[in-house]
Amino acid sequence: SIARVTFQGQDITPPVLTISAFSSPANEYDISVVVKSNEDLSGAPTATITQSGGTAVSLILNAGPTSRMFIGGAHLDSNYPGVATIKVTGRDVSTNLGTANMSFSTAYVNSSVRASVKSVDENFEAVFEPGSLKSNSVVTILSEQLARVGEDTTLPSIVPSIMADLSAEQRSTLRGSSLSGSSSGNSIELTPVGSAYSLNVPAGRIIKPVRMSLKLEESQIGNGIGLYRSVASGWKPVVFAVSEGVASFEETSGGTYAMMKDVLAPRANMTTEIGDEPIREARPTFSWQLEELASGLDRDSAWAVLDGKMQPLMIDKSGITANFVPVEDLIGGEHEISLRIADKAGNMTVTPALRFVAQPPLNIYDVVQYPNPARNRANMRISTNRNDIDWNEVEVNIYDVAGHKVADQRNLSLRGSTKQGNTHVQEVLWDLRATGGKAVANGVYFARITVRDPDNWNKKTKYTHKIAVLR
Numbered sequence: 001s002i003a004r005v006t007f008q009g010q011d012i013t014p015p016v017l018t019i020s021a022f023s024s025p026a027n028e029y030d031i032s033v034v035v036k037s038n039e040d041l042s043g044a045p046t047a048t049i050t051q052s053g054g055t056a057v058s059l060i061l062n063a064g065p066t067s068r069m070f071i072g073g074a075h076l077d078s079n080y081p082g083v084a085t086i087k088v089t090g091r092d093v094s095t096n097l098g099t100a101n102m103s104f105s106t107a108y109v110n111s112s113v114r115a116s117v118k119s120v121d122e123n124f125e126a127v128f129e130p131g132s133l134k135s136n137s138v139v140t141i142l143s144e145q146l147a148r149v150g151e152d153t154t155l156p157s158i159v160p161s162i163m164a165d166l167s168a169e170q171r172s173t174l175r176g177s178s179l180s181g182s183s184s185g186n187s188i189e190l191t192p193v194g195s196a197y198s199l200n201v202p203a204g205r206i207i208k209p210v211r212m213s214l215k216l217e218e219s220q221i222g223n224g225i226g227l228y229r230s231v232a233s234g235w236k237p238v239v240f241a242v243s244e245g246v247a248s249f250e251e252t253s254g255g256t257y258a259m260m261k262d263v264l265a266p267r268a269n270m271t272t273e274i275g276d277e278p279i280r281e282a283r284p285t286f287s288w289q290l291e292e293l294a295s296g297l298d299r300d301s302a303w304a305v306l307d308g309k310m311q312p313l314m315i316d317k318s319g320i321t322a323n324f325v326p327v328e329d330l331i332g333g334e335h336e337i338s339l340r341i342a343d344k345a346g347n348m349t350v351t352p353a354l355r356f357v358a359q360p361p362l363n364i365y366d367v368v369q370y371p372n373p374a375r376n377r378a379n380m381r382i383s384t385n386r387n388d389i390d391w392n393e394v395e396v397n398i399y400d401v402a403g404h405k406v407a408d409q410r411n412l413s414l415r416g417s418t419k420q421g422n423t424h425v426q427e428v429l430w431d432l433r434a435t436g437g438k439a440v441a442n443g444v445y446f447a448r449i450t451v452r453d454p455d456n457w458n459k460k461t462k463y464t465h466k467i468a469v470l471r
Contacts, residue, residue: 015039015092017100020162021142022174023200024073028138031074034174035061035088036162037098040068045090049074051106052082059086065170078108078138083120104142111136119143123215124197124257132208133201140200146192146258158187158235158260185234186293189264194220196258209250212257216245220259224345226295230256237295262345266292268322270339270354278359280455282329282385288322288351290315292343301342305353307335330358331422332386362386362453364463365423373468378430380447380465383423386454393452396428398445398467406434406445432469442469 016038024030035045047059054077061070076084085103092098107117111133118125119141126141147164150156163171194217214227227247228235238257240249247259268288286304290297297319303310304324313324322339336353365383382394391414398407407430415427430447434440445467453459 011092011094011096014096015041015090015098017045017088017090017098018162019086019088019100019102020144020160021074021086021102021104022160023140023142023198025203028200028202029076029078031076031084031140032174033059033061033072033074033086034064034162035070035072035090035100037068037090037092039092041090042093042095043091044070045088047072047086047088049084049086051077051080051084054080056087061088065166065173069166071174076106076138076140081107084140104140107139109133109137109139117141119197123195124199125213126199127211129208129211132206132210134205134207137202137205140198142198142200144196144198144256146196148187148191156187158190158192185231187234189262189292189294190228190235190260191263193225193259193261196256198256199254201254206252206254209252211248211250213249214247214257214259216242216247216259218245221245223261224263224295224347225259225261226345228258228260228294229253230258234293235260260294262295262343262347264294265347265349266290266297266341266343268339268341268349268351270351271321274354274356278357279330280360282360282363283326284330284358286324286337288339290320290322290341292319295344298342298344298346301340301348303340305338305340305350307337310340313339328422329363329385330360331419331424332359332388333357333419333424359388359455360385361455362389362451362459362461364449364451364461367447367449367463367465369465369467373470374430374432375469375471377432378467378469380428380430380449380467382426382428382449382451382463383420384426384451385423387417387419387424388454389417389424389426389451390454393454393457394426394428395450395452396430397448398430399448400440401444401446406440408435410435430467440469442471444468 018036020034022032024032044061047061048056050056059072059074061072064071083103084106087101089099103120105120109115109128112130115128117139145161146158147161148156148158149164227238227240229238238249240247268290271287271289299315304313311327313322315322334357336355338351338353340350342348363385368381370379396412397405400406411433413429417424417426432440447465449463451461
C-alpha cells in the first residue's frame, strides 16, 4: 500500500519592503513617506528617520490605498543638514522580519551664500549662487525609480515605480508626489532611462537660474535620449550640454529631473479635404495638423512627397501646422501626396500616400516644332497642363506674313495626348500644304493655336508659333 503524507511548509522568507519619499507641497520641512510590501504584513510597519548628527525619530505609518501599502510623514529639522535616512521594519503573517532603508540629501541654504547640494549617490548636484534664492530655504534631493504604466490605454503615465501597480485613482490619493496624478501630456511618447532626481525647493523661492548637473551612464547618452523636468502638463524638455559624461543645465525651478527616451514618432493628420472631385487649382495648399509632445520636431526633416519627389514645406512657429504648396503647377491627371517628418530623437513618420485628381485651369506652356526649319512637314508639340484635351477642343490656323490664312484644320492632324515629364503634349502635324492642296512656298508662317478649356468651352487659351519653311 502507498502511504499518504501531508506536507506542511513554513514561510521563512522575510517580506521585501520598498520605500519612497516625496517632498510635501504644503510645508518645506515635511516629507511624505510611502512603504510597500511584496506580501501581506501582520500589521503596519515601524519606521524612523535619522538626520546627520541627530537621533532617530519615530514615524507613524497608516494604511494606504492597498493592503500592502502604507503612508506617513516626517518633519525635517534644519539644524541637522546632510543625509537623512528612513528605516522601516515589518513582519509578515509568519512573523518573518523584513527591513529596508532609503537615504536622501537635506540642506538649509542661506540665500546670501554660495551652496552646493548633492544627491546621496553624488550623481545629481545643484549649485545655488548668492541671490539665487529669495530667502533662506530647506532644500532636499531625493532619487526615484520611474516606471511607464498604462500601456494598454491610449494615455500611458510615468510614475514612481512604487506606484506602478496602483490605478490612476489610487495614485491620486498619494498627495505627496507630484507624479502621482493621472495620465498627462507627453507621457505617451516617453520612457524613463535610469534614476530620476527630485530637487525640492519651496515654491517661489528660486529667483535666479540654478546650475545643475547629472552624471550619465553610457546608456543615457544619445539614441534619442533627452533630459526632462516634470511639470503640471507632463514632462518638459530641458536644454543641456554633455561633457565627459555629465549633463549640465540651468533652471529656475525645482522638480523631478529624469533622462527619458522619446519612443514615438510625430503624428500628422491631413486637414485638407480631398474628395472625389478634381482639384481645380494649379498650386493648391495642402495642410497637416502635427503633434509632437516630447523631444520636439526636427524641422529640417520635414518634406512633402508629391508623386515620389520630395519638396519643401512650411511649419508654423508653434509646430502645430504644416503647409505645402507645389513648387510647380500641377498638371491634369492622377497624383499622390504624403508627408515625412521626424522628431529630434530621430523617430520618423511617413504618412500614407493620398491619391487625388487635378484638373487645373488650362495653360499652354510652349510649342516646340521639328524639324526646324520645316522641309516636308512641320510637327508641332503643344505642351499643356491638361490630359483631357480632345481634337475638337484644339483649333490651329496657319497664316503667312501678310496675315492671309493659308491652312486650317483640313490640312492638319492631331496625334493625341502623351505625358512628357510635368506636361501633357498634343502633337499637331502640318503637311506644308495650303487649303487648296498646293505646297506652300519657302518663308515664314505663323500658327495661331486656340485651345478650349475642357471645363469651360467659353474660355479659350491662345498661343502663336512661328514656322520657318525651307526646302
